[in-house]
Amino acid sequence: MNDSPWAAEPVPAGPAYDALVGPQTAPMPIVPDAAGRAFDDREARDRGAAFAGGPPLRTEMPLQEPMPSPPPPPPQAPQDASPPPQKKRAGRDLRAAIGVGVGLGAVIFASLFIVKAVFVGVIVVAVVVGLWELTSRLQEKKGIKAPLVPLAVGGAAMVIAGYVRGAEGAWVAMALTALAVLVWRMTEPPEDYLKDVTAGVFAAFYVPFLATFVAMLLTAEDGPQRVVTFLLLTVVSDTGAYAVGWRFGKTKLAPRISPGKTREGLFGAVAFAMGAGALCMEFLIDGGSWWQGLLLGLAVAVSATLGDLGESMIKRDLGIKDMGTLLPGHGGIMDRLDSLLPTAPVVWLLLAAFVGTG
Incomplete structure (x- = not known):
């Protein structure tokens, strides 16, 4: 008698039960093992076959081996992701710019x-x-x-x-x-x-x-020489900045305003303008001295650079590259006056302080 509380009540077998549930198959015989444990005859057959050295009659489905991974691609020579270096080029028509500059210089002189x-x-x-x-x-x-x-x-x-x-x-x-x-x-x-x-x-x-x-x-009495000094120093400053910046420029001066300008170019502008200033004050300006020319050249390089940056700031705010198209290779008149305009009062003031206004 099973004393477990989970044991089910026995169901009487007979014709009434068969009519209610249906015909039943005969239960599998229980075969005790050597330790007295009971297991069905299917497990007995499996164990017997295993003891006999043969495969069990009830087997598991074999696991499928993973598909072999494709062989790795052959190694390739490393390629440089950076594009090949290209020769720096000027952003304008150089021949047209030189021709227009020579023509304007002839008219001025x-x-x-x-x-x-x-x-x-x-x-x-x-x-x-x-x-x-x-x-x-x-x-x-x-x-x-x-x-x-x-x-x-x-x-x-x-x-x-x-x-x-x-x-x-x-x-x-x-x-x-x-x-x-x-x-x-x-x-x-x-x-x-x-x-x-x-x-x-x-x-x-x-x-x-x-x-x-x-x-x-x-x-002034030497007015033409003063104007030539003013124009020459401004042009030499711009030329020095362009030449040195194009060849050696690496560090941006004001990338948000004028990405093309570099600190190396500014040093070139200062060096060129100071040298030209010393020569102009010594040989063109009455009563001038070479050391005054050094100071004048330094001031011109700074004012010309600031004037160029100021014009660039205006053009960036307007969303344009040039103020006009009147001068081939240069843009407009304002694109040539950008460094001249703020430099004019600087040169006038320093020359008045060095040699007077007469």
């Missing part, structure tokens, strides 16, 4: 040493064209309508006043030009008035007022 007033006219033309380029780009890219007419008239008056009346005349003309910009813009709707007149006053100061110092350099 001819006007300087023949009739001074003709060179003043050259400055006026450059100022008016530069103002047209600047105001056109501001309107195209930013919708800023800086009034061109008062700027052009006032800019020409500034240059002439600076040549005739000196710094005092230039300041008076600048103030009147700013006032003319404010009044001229009142003829249009008031929307964006502050933005337009602010851009107009900035343009009046940036282009014609700074260019007035070139005309003021010309008023």
Whole structure:
């Protein structure tokens, strides 16, 4: 009798049970082993076959061996992922740039040493064209309508006043030009008035007022030599920066403003400009000395670089590469005035301090 509480009640066998459940097959006979344990005859057959040295009658499905992995590819020679070095190239048409530069230089030197007033006219033309380029780009890219007419008239008056009346005349003309910009813009709707007149006053100061110092350099007895010194030092500074930066430049000077400029190029600009400055002050400027030329060259290299960066900042804000297309290989007039404009007052001030304004 099974005393386990989980034991099931016996079910009586008989016709009634068979009718209810159905006919049953005979249960497998239980065969006790040597230790008295009971197991069915299938396990007995399996064990007997195993003891007899044969395979068991009930076997497991054999495990499938994994598929052999494909052989590794043959080793290849390492390849350099970097592209082959390419020769540096200038970003502009060098022949056109040289041709235009030589032509402009011929016009400037001819006007300087023949009739001074003709060179003043050259400055006026450059100022008016530069103002047209600047105001056109501001309107195209930013919708800023800086009034061109008062700027052009006032800019020409500034240059002439600076040549005739000196710094005092230039300041008076600048103030009147700013006032003319404010009044001229009142003829249009008031929307964006502050933005337009602010851009107009900035343009009046940036282009014609700074260019007035070139005309003021010309008023001295050795005025043509002073203008040549100013132009030569600025060009030599730009050339030194380009040559040294193109050959040895690795460290970016201002990558967010002008990615092409390097610190090595700046050192080249300083070295070239200081050497040229010492020669110019010694042989071109009356009463000048070579050590003054070193200081002048250093100041020109710094101001020319800052002027170039300032122009690059404006063009990046406008989303353009050049201010114009008037000069093949150079861009526009403003693209050539970028380093000249801020350098003019620096040269005028230092020459006035070294040798006077007469």
